[in-house]
Protein backbone atom coordinates (compact mmCIF):
# COMPACT_ATOMS: atom_id res chain seq x y z
CA UNK A 322 0.00 0.00 0.00
CA UNK A 323 1.23 3.45 -0.89
CA UNK A 324 1.83 5.93 1.93
CA UNK A 325 0.95 9.56 1.30
CA UNK A 326 2.24 11.05 4.58
CA UNK A 327 4.49 13.69 3.00
CA UNK A 328 1.94 14.71 0.34
CA UNK A 329 -0.72 15.04 3.04
CA UNK A 330 1.40 17.28 5.23
CA UNK A 331 2.56 19.35 2.24
CA UNK A 332 -1.07 19.80 1.18
CA UNK A 333 -1.99 21.01 4.68
CA UNK A 334 0.87 23.50 4.61
CA UNK A 335 0.18 24.54 1.01
CA UNK A 336 -3.41 25.48 1.80
CA UNK A 337 -2.18 28.04 4.34
CA UNK A 338 -0.12 29.98 1.79
CA UNK A 339 -1.53 29.11 -1.64
CA UNK A 340 -5.27 29.28 -2.53
CA UNK A 341 -6.49 25.67 -2.46
CA UNK A 342 -2.89 24.58 -2.06
CA UNK A 343 -2.21 24.64 -5.81
CA UNK A 344 -1.16 27.03 -8.56
CA UNK A 345 -3.61 25.61 -11.11
CA UNK A 346 -7.02 24.33 -9.99
CA UNK A 347 -7.36 20.83 -11.51
CA UNK A 348 -4.20 19.73 -9.67
CA UNK A 349 -6.05 19.90 -6.35
CA UNK A 350 -7.97 16.60 -6.93
CA UNK A 351 -11.11 18.54 -5.93
CA UNK A 352 -13.43 16.67 -8.26
CA UNK A 353 -11.99 13.20 -7.62
CA UNK A 354 -11.35 13.68 -3.90
CA UNK A 355 -8.31 12.67 -1.88
CA UNK A 356 -4.93 14.29 -1.41
CA UNK A 357 -3.09 15.63 -4.45
CA UNK A 358 0.33 14.12 -4.89
CA UNK A 359 3.26 16.45 -4.40
CA UNK A 360 5.85 15.50 -6.96
CA UNK A 361 9.52 15.31 -6.09
CA UNK A 362 11.04 14.31 -9.44
CA UNK A 363 10.34 12.54 -12.69
CA UNK A 364 12.34 10.51 -15.14
CA UNK A 365 11.27 9.00 -18.44
CA UNK A 366 7.72 7.68 -18.04
CA UNK A 367 7.72 7.82 -14.23
CA UNK A 368 6.75 10.36 -11.61
CA UNK A 369 8.01 10.08 -8.02
CA UNK A 370 6.06 11.76 -5.26
CA UNK A 371 7.29 13.28 -2.01
CA UNK A 372 6.78 9.92 -0.25
CA UNK A 373 8.97 8.13 -2.79
CA UNK A 374 6.06 6.36 -4.55
CA UNK A 375 6.50 5.75 -8.27
CA UNK A 376 3.75 6.25 -10.87
CA UNK A 377 3.46 5.56 -14.57
CA UNK A 378 2.61 9.04 -15.83
CA UNK A 379 -0.24 9.70 -18.28
CA UNK A 380 -0.33 13.46 -17.74
CA UNK A 381 3.11 14.31 -19.14
CA UNK A 382 2.77 17.76 -17.51
CA UNK A 383 -0.53 18.05 -19.47
CA UNK A 384 1.22 17.42 -22.74
CA UNK A 385 4.75 18.82 -23.04
CA UNK A 386 6.81 15.79 -22.02
CA UNK A 387 6.19 13.85 -25.23
CA UNK A 388 9.51 11.99 -25.05
CA UNK A 389 9.35 11.53 -21.29
CA UNK A 390 10.67 13.49 -18.31
CA UNK A 391 14.20 14.82 -17.87
CA UNK A 392 14.89 14.11 -21.54
CA UNK A 393 18.69 14.43 -21.73
CA UNK A 394 19.08 16.71 -24.78
CA UNK A 395 16.61 19.16 -23.21
CA UNK A 396 18.42 19.14 -19.85
CA UNK A 397 21.80 19.62 -21.52
CA UNK A 398 20.48 22.51 -23.65
CA UNK A 399 19.07 24.26 -20.57
CA UNK A 400 22.34 23.85 -18.63
CA UNK A 401 24.41 25.16 -21.51
CA UNK A 402 22.20 28.20 -22.02
CA UNK A 403 21.88 29.00 -18.31
CA UNK A 404 25.65 29.57 -18.19
CA UNK A 405 25.16 32.41 -20.67
CA UNK A 406 22.41 34.09 -18.59
CA UNK A 407 18.72 33.34 -18.37
CA UNK A 408 17.26 36.40 -20.11
CA UNK A 409 18.40 39.41 -22.12
CA UNK A 410 15.24 41.23 -23.24
CA UNK A 411 16.91 41.69 -26.62
CA UNK A 412 16.78 39.63 -29.82
CA UNK A 413 18.79 36.41 -30.06
CA UNK A 414 19.84 34.00 -32.81
CA UNK A 415 17.98 31.33 -30.82
CA UNK A 416 14.64 33.00 -31.57
CA UNK A 417 15.40 33.15 -35.28
CA UNK A 418 16.37 29.48 -35.28
CA UNK A 419 13.22 28.57 -33.36
CA UNK A 420 10.93 30.41 -35.79
CA UNK A 421 12.71 28.82 -38.76
CA UNK A 422 12.44 25.36 -37.20
CA UNK A 423 8.70 25.79 -36.55
CA UNK A 424 8.18 26.95 -40.14
CA UNK A 425 10.08 23.96 -41.49
CA UNK A 426 8.05 21.49 -39.41
CA UNK A 427 4.55 22.85 -39.87
CA UNK A 428 2.52 23.55 -42.99
CA UNK A 429 1.05 26.92 -43.74
CA UNK A 430 3.09 29.11 -41.42
CA UNK A 431 5.05 32.15 -42.57
CA UNK A 432 5.71 33.92 -39.29
CA UNK A 433 5.80 33.08 -35.58
CA UNK A 434 5.57 35.20 -32.42
CA UNK A 435 6.69 33.55 -29.17
CA UNK A 436 4.80 34.13 -25.90
CA UNK A 437 4.88 32.56 -22.43
CA UNK A 438 1.77 30.38 -22.24
CA UNK A 439 -1.08 28.88 -24.24
CA UNK A 440 -3.42 31.50 -22.76
CA UNK A 441 -1.30 34.32 -24.11
CA UNK A 442 -1.05 32.65 -27.50
CA UNK A 443 -4.84 32.31 -27.83
CA UNK A 444 -5.74 35.77 -26.52
CA UNK A 445 -3.17 37.34 -28.83
CA UNK A 446 -4.47 35.35 -31.82
CA UNK A 447 -8.00 36.63 -31.15
CA UNK A 448 -6.79 40.22 -30.83
CA UNK A 449 -4.90 39.84 -34.09
CA UNK A 450 -7.92 38.35 -35.87
CA UNK A 451 -10.04 41.24 -34.62
CA UNK A 452 -7.45 43.82 -35.62
CA UNK A 453 -7.00 42.23 -39.02
CA UNK A 454 -10.69 41.89 -39.90
CA UNK A 455 -12.00 44.94 -38.07
CA UNK A 456 -14.74 42.74 -36.55
CA UNK A 457 -15.34 41.99 -32.87
CA UNK A 458 -17.13 38.69 -32.34
CA UNK A 459 -15.67 35.20 -32.47
CA UNK A 460 -17.03 31.67 -32.27
CA UNK A 461 -15.70 29.08 -29.84
CA UNK A 462 -17.04 25.63 -29.01
CA UNK A 463 -18.65 24.33 -25.85
CA UNK A 464 -16.15 22.27 -23.82
CA UNK A 465 -13.10 23.73 -25.57
CA UNK A 466 -10.54 25.57 -23.46
CA UNK A 467 -8.30 28.27 -24.83
CA UNK A 468 -6.77 29.50 -21.58
CA UNK A 469 -8.10 31.70 -18.81
CA UNK A 470 -8.43 35.05 -20.62
CA UNK A 471 -11.85 36.62 -19.84
CA UNK A 472 -13.38 36.19 -23.28
CA UNK A 473 -12.67 32.42 -23.32
CA UNK A 474 -14.32 31.59 -19.99
CA UNK A 475 -17.71 31.00 -21.54
CA UNK A 476 -18.87 27.35 -21.61
CA UNK A 477 -15.22 26.44 -21.25
CA UNK A 478 -13.74 23.00 -20.76
CA UNK A 479 -10.88 21.85 -18.51
CA UNK A 480 -11.17 23.03 -14.88
CA UNK A 481 -14.18 25.26 -15.60
CA UNK A 482 -16.10 22.13 -16.70
CA UNK A 483 -14.54 19.93 -14.01
CA UNK A 484 -15.82 22.25 -11.28
CA UNK A 485 -19.13 22.93 -13.05
CA UNK A 486 -18.63 26.72 -13.00
CA UNK A 487 -21.49 28.24 -15.02
CA UNK A 488 -20.44 31.86 -14.84
CA UNK A 489 -16.98 32.92 -13.78
CA UNK A 490 -17.16 35.78 -11.27
CA UNK A 491 -14.91 38.63 -12.39
CA UNK A 492 -15.57 38.12 -16.10
CA UNK A 493 -17.63 41.12 -17.10
CA UNK A 494 -20.53 40.99 -19.55
CA UNK A 495 -18.53 43.40 -21.69
CA UNK A 496 -15.65 40.95 -21.89
CA UNK A 497 -17.77 37.98 -22.87
CA UNK A 498 -20.51 39.59 -25.00
CA UNK A 499 -18.58 39.03 -28.22
CA UNK A 500 -18.00 35.34 -27.52
CA UNK A 501 -20.42 33.15 -29.48
CA UNK A 502 -20.63 29.47 -28.59
CA UNK A 503 -21.60 26.44 -30.68
CA UNK A 504 -21.63 22.74 -29.78
CA UNK A 505 -18.51 20.86 -30.99
CA UNK A 506 -19.08 18.99 -34.26
CA UNK A 507 -22.21 21.04 -35.06
CA UNK A 508 -21.55 22.79 -38.37
CA UNK A 509 -25.19 23.83 -38.75
CA UNK A 510 -25.06 25.73 -35.45
CA UNK A 511 -21.98 27.57 -36.69
CA UNK A 512 -23.69 28.48 -39.96
CA UNK A 513 -26.67 29.78 -37.99
CA UNK A 514 -24.44 31.98 -35.80
CA UNK A 515 -22.73 33.31 -38.92
CA UNK A 516 -26.10 34.10 -40.50
CA UNK A 517 -27.35 35.76 -37.30
CA UNK A 518 -24.24 37.91 -37.00
CA UNK A 519 -23.47 38.73 -40.61
CA UNK A 520 -20.18 40.66 -40.99
CA UNK A 521 -19.64 40.80 -37.21
CA UNK A 522 -17.50 37.69 -36.68
CA UNK A 523 -13.73 38.00 -36.82
CA UNK A 524 -12.74 34.39 -36.17
CA UNK A 525 -13.53 30.83 -35.30
CA UNK A 526 -11.20 29.31 -32.70
CA UNK A 527 -11.23 25.57 -32.14
CA UNK A 528 -9.24 22.71 -30.66
CA UNK A 529 -8.91 20.61 -33.85
CA UNK A 530 -8.91 17.56 -31.61
CA UNK A 531 -10.46 18.59 -28.32
CA UNK A 532 -8.63 17.56 -25.16
CA UNK A 533 -10.33 19.73 -22.56
CA UNK A 534 -13.63 17.84 -22.34
CA UNK A 535 -11.68 14.61 -22.50
CA UNK A 536 -10.47 13.64 -25.94
CA UNK A 537 -13.17 14.38 -28.54
CA UNK A 538 -12.50 13.98 -32.24
CA UNK A 539 -13.79 16.18 -35.05
CA UNK A 540 -16.28 14.30 -37.21
CA UNK A 541 -15.64 13.89 -40.90
CA UNK A 542 -16.23 17.16 -42.74
CA UNK A 543 -16.54 19.33 -39.61
CA UNK A 544 -13.18 21.12 -39.73
CA UNK A 545 -13.37 21.29 -43.53
CA UNK A 546 -16.79 22.92 -43.14
CA UNK A 547 -15.35 25.51 -40.74
CA UNK A 548 -12.53 26.20 -43.20
CA UNK A 549 -15.05 26.83 -45.95
CA UNK A 550 -17.26 29.12 -43.85
CA UNK A 551 -14.23 31.15 -42.75
CA UNK A 552 -13.02 31.61 -46.32
CA UNK A 553 -16.50 32.56 -47.56
CA UNK A 554 -17.20 35.02 -44.76
CA UNK A 555 -13.72 36.60 -44.45
CA UNK A 556 -13.25 35.15 -40.95
CA UNK A 557 -9.94 33.93 -39.54
CA UNK A 558 -9.74 30.20 -38.78
CA UNK A 559 -7.64 29.77 -35.64
CA UNK A 560 -6.62 26.23 -34.78
CA UNK A 561 -5.70 26.04 -31.11
CA UNK A 562 -2.89 23.50 -31.33
CA UNK A 563 -1.67 24.06 -27.76
CA UNK A 564 -2.30 20.35 -27.10
CA UNK A 565 -2.10 18.91 -30.61
CA UNK A 566 0.86 20.92 -31.95
CA UNK A 567 3.99 18.78 -32.42
CA UNK A 568 2.07 15.96 -30.67
CA UNK A 569 -0.26 14.49 -33.29
CA UNK A 570 2.39 14.86 -35.97
CA UNK A 571 5.40 17.07 -36.68
CA UNK A 572 2.98 19.52 -38.25
CA UNK A 573 0.31 18.97 -35.60
CA UNK A 574 -3.38 18.69 -36.47
CA UNK A 575 -2.87 20.77 -39.60
CA UNK A 576 -0.73 17.96 -41.00
CA UNK A 577 -2.52 15.01 -39.41
CA UNK A 578 -6.02 16.13 -40.42
CA UNK A 579 -4.99 17.98 -43.59
CA UNK A 580 -6.60 21.24 -42.60
CA UNK A 581 -5.17 24.69 -43.27
CA UNK A 582 -5.54 27.31 -40.57
CA UNK A 583 -5.05 31.05 -40.98
CA UNK A 584 -3.58 31.30 -37.49
CA UNK A 585 -2.34 28.57 -35.16
CA UNK A 586 -1.61 28.70 -31.45
CA UNK A 587 0.98 26.56 -29.68
CA UNK A 588 2.07 25.74 -26.14
CA UNK A 589 3.12 22.66 -24.20
CA UNK A 590 5.44 20.56 -26.47
CA UNK A 591 6.93 23.70 -28.03
CA UNK A 592 8.52 24.56 -24.67
CA UNK A 593 9.53 21.06 -23.54
CA UNK A 594 8.10 21.84 -20.08
CA UNK A 595 9.25 25.46 -19.80
CA UNK A 596 6.60 28.22 -19.86
CA UNK A 597 6.21 28.87 -23.60
CA UNK A 598 3.52 29.48 -26.17
CA UNK A 599 3.42 30.86 -29.69
CA UNK A 600 1.00 32.08 -32.30
CA UNK A 601 1.77 31.83 -35.94
CA UNK A 602 0.25 32.01 -39.37
CA UNK A 603 0.01 33.64 -42.72
CA UNK A 604 2.32 36.59 -43.33
CA UNK A 605 -0.53 38.80 -44.51
CA UNK A 606 -2.20 38.46 -41.10
CA UNK A 607 0.93 38.32 -38.91
CA UNK A 608 2.14 41.60 -40.43
CA UNK A 609 -0.56 43.40 -38.44
CA UNK A 610 1.29 42.65 -35.19
CA UNK A 611 3.36 45.41 -33.59
CA UNK A 612 5.96 46.71 -34.45
CA UNK A 613 5.01 46.18 -38.12
CA UNK A 614 1.33 46.88 -37.56
CA UNK A 615 -0.55 48.42 -34.64
CA UNK A 616 -2.05 45.28 -33.06
CA UNK A 617 -0.04 45.55 -29.85
CA UNK A 618 1.39 42.45 -28.22
CA UNK A 619 4.53 42.15 -26.10
CA UNK A 620 6.34 40.22 -23.35
CA UNK A 621 9.30 40.88 -21.05
CA UNK A 622 10.34 37.24 -21.14
CA UNK A 623 8.99 36.32 -24.59
CA UNK A 624 11.48 34.29 -26.61
CA UNK A 625 13.33 33.56 -23.38
CA UNK A 626 16.66 31.89 -24.18
CA UNK A 627 16.25 29.01 -21.71
CA UNK A 628 12.79 28.24 -23.09
CA UNK A 629 13.97 28.52 -26.71
CA UNK A 630 16.91 26.19 -26.04
CA UNK A 631 14.75 23.61 -24.30
CA UNK A 632 11.95 23.72 -26.87
CA UNK A 633 14.34 23.57 -29.77
CA UNK A 634 16.17 20.52 -28.38
CA UNK A 635 12.85 18.66 -28.23
CA UNK A 636 11.50 19.87 -31.59
CA UNK A 637 14.78 19.01 -33.36
CA UNK A 638 14.54 15.42 -32.11
CA UNK A 639 10.91 15.15 -33.26
CA UNK A 640 11.82 16.68 -36.60
CA UNK A 641 14.76 14.32 -37.15
CA UNK A 642 12.89 11.22 -35.95
CA UNK A 643 9.24 11.35 -36.97
CA UNK A 644 9.05 7.63 -36.11
CA UNK A 645 8.35 8.88 -32.57
CA UNK A 646 4.83 9.59 -33.84
CA UNK A 647 4.22 6.13 -35.27
CA UNK A 648 5.65 4.57 -32.10
CA UNK A 649 3.38 6.71 -29.93
CA UNK A 650 0.38 5.83 -32.11
CA UNK A 651 1.18 2.10 -31.82
CA UNK A 652 1.52 2.35 -28.03
CA UNK A 653 -1.73 4.27 -27.69
CA UNK A 654 -3.57 1.76 -29.87
CA UNK A 655 -2.11 -1.07 -27.74
CA UNK A 656 -3.30 0.64 -24.54
CA UNK A 657 -6.73 1.30 -26.03
CA UNK A 658 -7.14 -2.31 -27.17
CA UNK A 659 -6.06 -3.62 -23.77
CA UNK A 660 -8.39 -1.30 -21.84
CA UNK A 661 -11.28 -2.05 -24.18
CA UNK A 662 -10.82 -5.77 -23.60
CA UNK A 663 -10.82 -5.28 -19.82
CA UNK A 664 -13.88 -3.00 -19.77
CA UNK A 665 -15.90 -5.01 -22.30
CA UNK A 666 -14.97 -8.27 -20.55
CA UNK A 667 -16.44 -6.93 -17.31
CA UNK A 668 -19.51 -5.40 -18.90
CA UNK A 669 -18.63 -1.81 -17.92
CA UNK A 670 -20.16 0.81 -20.24
CA UNK A 671 -17.39 2.70 -21.94
CA UNK A 672 -16.36 4.59 -25.04
CA UNK A 673 -12.70 5.25 -25.74
CA UNK A 674 -11.75 8.20 -27.95
CA UNK A 675 -8.23 8.41 -29.26
CA UNK A 676 -6.10 9.96 -31.95
CA UNK A 677 -2.30 9.75 -32.03
CA UNK A 678 -1.09 9.86 -28.44
CA UNK A 679 -4.22 11.54 -27.00
CA UNK A 680 -6.77 9.19 -25.42
CA UNK A 681 -9.69 9.29 -22.95
CA UNK A 682 -11.83 6.53 -21.47
CA UNK A 683 -15.41 7.76 -21.04
CA UNK A 684 -17.71 5.66 -18.85
CA UNK A 685 -20.55 6.07 -21.28
CA UNK A 686 -22.78 3.86 -23.41
CA UNK A 687 -23.29 6.52 -26.08
CA UNK A 688 -20.56 7.87 -28.38
CA UNK A 689 -18.87 11.02 -27.06
CA UNK A 690 -18.81 13.66 -29.78
CA UNK A 691 -19.40 16.94 -27.93
CA UNK A 692 -19.56 18.46 -24.45
CA UNK A 693 -23.10 17.23 -23.71
CA UNK A 694 -22.16 13.62 -24.41
CA UNK A 695 -18.85 14.00 -22.52
CA UNK A 696 -20.72 15.40 -19.50
CA UNK A 697 -23.24 12.52 -19.61
CA UNK A 698 -20.49 9.94 -18.96
CA UNK A 699 -20.46 8.50 -15.45
CA UNK A 700 -18.36 10.71 -13.19
CA UNK A 701 -18.63 8.37 -10.19
CA UNK A 702 -17.11 5.46 -12.13
CA UNK A 703 -14.33 7.75 -13.32
CA UNK A 704 -13.50 8.71 -9.71
CA UNK A 705 -13.26 5.06 -8.68
CA UNK A 706 -11.23 4.22 -11.77
CA UNK A 707 -8.87 7.14 -11.14
CA UNK A 708 -8.22 6.21 -7.50
CA UNK A 709 -7.98 2.49 -8.27
CA UNK A 710 -5.25 3.16 -10.78
CA UNK A 711 -3.50 5.73 -8.60
CA UNK A 712 -3.10 3.34 -5.68
CA UNK A 713 -1.69 0.79 -8.12
CA UNK A 714 0.94 3.21 -9.41
CA UNK A 715 -0.72 4.74 -12.48
CA UNK A 716 -1.29 8.50 -12.58
CA UNK A 717 -4.16 9.65 -14.83
CA UNK A 718 -5.37 13.26 -15.11
CA UNK A 719 -7.54 13.89 -12.02
CA UNK A 720 -10.61 14.86 -14.07
CA UNK A 721 -12.89 13.13 -16.55
CA UNK A 722 -12.71 16.28 -18.70
CA UNK A 723 -9.07 15.90 -19.69
CA UNK A 724 -7.20 13.94 -22.31
CA UNK A 725 -4.47 11.54 -21.24
CA UNK A 726 -1.12 12.08 -22.95
CA UNK A 727 1.24 9.23 -23.75
CA UNK A 728 4.98 9.80 -23.88
CA UNK A 729 7.43 7.77 -25.90
CA UNK A 730 9.48 6.73 -22.87
CA UNK A 731 6.59 4.40 -21.95
CA UNK A 732 7.47 0.76 -22.57
CA UNK A 733 5.08 -2.02 -23.49
CA UNK A 734 5.71 -3.37 -19.96
CA UNK A 735 4.42 -0.05 -18.60
CA UNK A 736 1.33 -0.37 -20.79
CA UNK A 737 0.74 -3.97 -19.61
CA UNK A 738 1.21 -2.78 -16.03
CA UNK A 739 -1.46 -0.12 -16.67
CA UNK A 740 -3.88 -2.58 -18.28
CA UNK A 741 -3.43 -5.00 -15.36
CA UNK A 742 -4.02 -2.16 -12.88
CA UNK A 743 -7.19 -1.28 -14.79
CA UNK A 744 -8.36 -4.90 -14.66
CA UNK A 745 -7.82 -5.09 -10.87
CA UNK A 746 -9.51 -1.72 -10.43
CA UNK A 747 -12.55 -2.77 -12.46
CA UNK A 748 -12.91 -5.99 -10.44
CA UNK A 749 -12.83 -3.83 -7.30
CA UNK A 750 -15.44 -1.42 -8.77
CA UNK A 751 -17.82 -4.29 -9.56
CA UNK A 752 -17.49 -5.89 -6.11
Ligand code: PMP
Pocket residue numbers: 383438439440441443466467468469479528532533561562563564588589598
Ligand atom coordinates in the same frame (compact mmCIF):
# COMPACT_ATOMS: atom_id res chain seq x y z
N1 PMP B 1 -5.45 25.95 -25.30
C1 PMP B 1 -5.54 24.64 -25.06
C2 PMP B 1 -6.10 23.72 -26.11
C3 PMP B 1 -5.10 24.12 -23.83
O1 PMP B 1 -5.21 22.79 -23.61
C4 PMP B 1 -4.57 24.99 -22.86
C5 PMP B 1 -4.09 24.50 -21.52
N2 PMP B 1 -4.41 23.25 -21.15
C6 PMP B 1 -4.50 26.35 -23.18
C7 PMP B 1 -4.94 26.79 -24.39
C8 PMP B 1 -3.94 27.32 -22.19
O2 PMP B 1 -2.57 27.11 -22.03
P1 PMP B 1 -1.80 27.60 -20.70
O3 PMP B 1 -2.30 26.76 -19.59
O4 PMP B 1 -0.35 27.36 -21.04
O5 PMP B 1 -2.10 29.04 -20.54
